[in-house]
Amino acid sequence: MSEPSSKACFDAKAFLKTLTSRPGVYRMIGTDDKVLYVGKAKNLKRRVSSYFTRALNLRIQRMVVQIERIEVTVTHTEAEALILENNLIKSLKPRYNVLLRDDKSYPYIYLSTDQPFPALSFRRGSRKGGGRYFGPYPSAGSTRETLQLLQKLFPVRQCEEGFFRNRSRACLQYQIKRCSAPCVGLISETDYREDVRHAELFLDGKTSTVVDALVARMEAASAALAFEQAALYRDQIKLLNRIQERQYVSGERGDLDIVAVALQAGTACVQVFFIRAGRNLGNKAFFPTIPAGAEAGAVLSAFVAQYYLEKAVPAEIILSHAGEDQTLLEQVLGEQAGRRVRISHRLRGERARWLQMALNNAELALKARLASRIDMQGRLERLQQALGLDESPSRMECFDISHTRGEKTVASCVVFNAEGPLKSDYRRFNIDGITPGDDYAAMRQALERRYTRIKKGEVALPDILFIDGGKGQLSTAHEILVELGIAGLTLVGVAKGPDRKAGMEQLFLFGDSTPIILPADSPALHLVQQIRDEAHRFAITGHRQRRARSRKTSVLEALPGIGPKRRQRLLKQFGGLQELTRAGVEDIARVDGVSLKLARLIYQAFHEES
Structure with a gap:
């Protein structure tokens, strides 16, 4: 089907004469009222005019000739326009915009600090109510991994409240040393609170404080000749030190995200590394839908806007490529977070190394996606939709x-x-x-x-x-x-x-x-x-x-006087069980270590069995 010409479908000159110079959002609409593109502008007249008064790349030219009308929404500020643009892109899913499909709420670790015996649990969605939330984590898997790690370090309960209140005896968690059984009074509230405090410090990135406290408790237990308890503290300290070496980002102690993009064959992969309190919580790959000819900077700007608006924002976001509207994004995200948010892309030293690692991960994930997306990835996405999951199962x-x-x-x-x-x-x-x-x-x-x-x-x-x-x-x-x-x-x-x-x-x-x-x-x-x-x-x-093993070996194993070595010798001598069953008493007795009496027992056992 041929594309309509812009002159036949849309009178740009007449429209531009009526257009305001105030900030706002514009929607370019094609046939059947389908929205082609949503954009924002500090000056609507100047921005929309640029589509009709200057040389455009091929992708934009193809879009412009399909326009039948343009609708605008005037806002007070450019920041308001950015937020409205983001909401419209998510709801309308225009063909020529970068679209981030993965728009779910991310998981957190929740600590119910308002209870006598607080519990740690997996939470997703709204973060209202009492207690503390730690995260966000890049996936449900990384959240559960951290919860398991916490149970190894600090035996804080992770059971549901109904399960906790109806226990008459300690559950399996206590038996495998993953809980101190507060449900049946096997630990005092004071001692339990100390474990909770250490878990909070660990999740806040204050591992050194936890180690110092455990060292003091280990020394006190050793002085009191409680060597078994001292050994438990020693093991906790060793595990904490190993975790600290593995998880901490060199030179970092704050919250930041490292965002890198790779483009190939009309497909984009955005890789995000999550650093919280200096700890590397893991990374996640996103595959936004992009229009043909999209550039890395534009993809990153669209990703940052769609991903971070209305979500928890770290103090700093590091980008692999210079994005568009960086100053505006910093302003809007800072207002949302209630503090300054910095967006940067030119780095040196250790940070440059981490950014390169994120970029390498994006390239590798993109290659894997291109190789297998027709098969396994597509089936996983369909399964996610069928079961109503928040994310594709890994x-x-x-x-x-x-x-x-x-x-x-x-x-x-x-x-x-x-x-x-x-x-x-x-x-x-x-x-x-x-x-x-x-x-x-x-x-x-x-x-x-x-x-x-x-x-x-x-x-x-x-x-x-x-x-x-x-x-x-x-x-x-x-x-x-x-x-x-x-x-x-x-x-x-x-x-x-x-x-x-x-x-x-x-x-x-x-x-x-x-x-x-x-x-x-x-x-x-x-x-x-x-x-x-x-x-x-x-x-x-x-x-x-x-x-088969049972039927082949049960006869010999049941006979007294035949251990593993003698049984092996018999099977090797005759080349297997089948040949042994055919052998006579005299043949069996020729095997080294087998007497005539034992040979008769073996022979009788096989023939009675048959």
């Missing part, structure tokens, strides 16, 4: 149970990340001590073993936990997670649909009675099916191997 786990009439039950755990199956993190669990065929008990045992390790910090916590089953299995999983004090992940049951046909699966989110039924051609459903089928395959393989 790590997912799925559990399945396999057995034959209750024999040799095996549970599987498979892990997927943004690149697909993460086979190095796959795990199997041999299930024992349950009623044969009790899948609920098997799932409970597997989840308890897996997520106890996660609570100890040995394994990363996933964003989504898939359970192969319906509401019953889902409830069992939720009970285990509550018992372990694990929150912040999405729990999904994958139930087979009518006639157990592929494409008819029902997804149950815990707490929702109505299942999510996706179309058979949905990329999100295909991803769930792949994860579920991989868990099923891994469980069946493990079960078959366990059953």
Whole structure:
């Protein structure tokens, strides 16, 4: 379809004669009332005139010839125009603007300081009410990682209030030394408050103060001959020092964000490193939609406006490229934060090195995106939309149970990340001590073993936990997670649909009675099916191997007088169990270390078994 000419669609000269020179926002509108572009201006007449009175790049020329009318909104100041522009871009999503799709609220760590025994928890969204908030963190995963780290350092409870108030005995958190059990009075309020104070100091970046306090307590415990307690303080100090070496940014003690952009093949990646109280909280990649021919500075300016307006703003933002309207952005963000906000891009020394690292990360993430965005990234984004998640999941786990009439039950755990199956993190669990065929008990045992390790910090916590089953299995999983004090992940049951046909699966989110039924051609459903089928395959393989080992070795293992070395010697001599079962008594007795009496026992065992 050919594009209409600007003369036929829009009389620019007549419009410009009526246009004010005051600050405001303009909206360029094309056919079918579709907004093409939203912009702001200190002087509306001068800014809009520039689209029709000077040479423009090809991208702007293509936009201008589609204009049918222009609407303006006059504001008191340019700062007001910037805020209005940002809101209109988010709501209208114009084709020729840079669009940041990832507009969610970021997670924080919340400390309920208004309670006798405060709790640490994962929070997202509004930060109203009592207590303290620490963050924001770049992702749910980095927030949970910090919460796990805090439990190692300071045994402050992380359970929900309802769970805390209804305990009659200490939970698993106390048993694995991740909580001091204030719920049943195993710690005084004074001692508990001291742990809370240390956790606050750590989150504020005052690790040295915490270390000094722990050193004093260690020395006091040692002087009182409480060597076991002194050793605990010593271990805390060692861990804190290692964390400080790993997390602190050289020469920094304040709050700042490092923002770098990479452009390639019409795609942009913006990488943000979050530094809070001198600590590197991690980084996150964003992939805004950009118009053709967009330049790095323009992309960064649009990103900063859309990302930071109406959010917590650090004291300083470092950019990889000079952005447009830098002074205006500093003014508006400073007014929003109630203090000065500095935006800079020309750096030296250590800061330049960190900025280069952010730029390298942006380039690497962009290359990975271009290589795989058609497949895995697209399916993850569709899954995010289907489940109503705040962010695209970066790590997912799925559990399945396999057995034959209750024999040799095996549970599987498979892990997927943004690149697909993460086979190095796959795990199997041999299930024992349950009623044969009790899948609920098997799932409970597997989840308890897996997520106890996660609570100890040995394994990363996933964003989504898939359970192969319906509401019953889902409830069992939720009970285990509550018992372990694990929150912040999405729990999904994958139930087979009518006639157990592929494409008819029902997804149950815990707490929702109505299942999510996706179309058979949905990329999100295909991803769930792949994860579920991989868990099923891994469980069946493990079960078959366990059953085969049992049937091959149980006969020899049950015989008295045959230990591991003699058993190995027999199998090597005959080239395997199958040939051993065919051997006669005399043949077996020829093996070194096997008497004629023992050979008869072996022979009889095999033939009675058969």
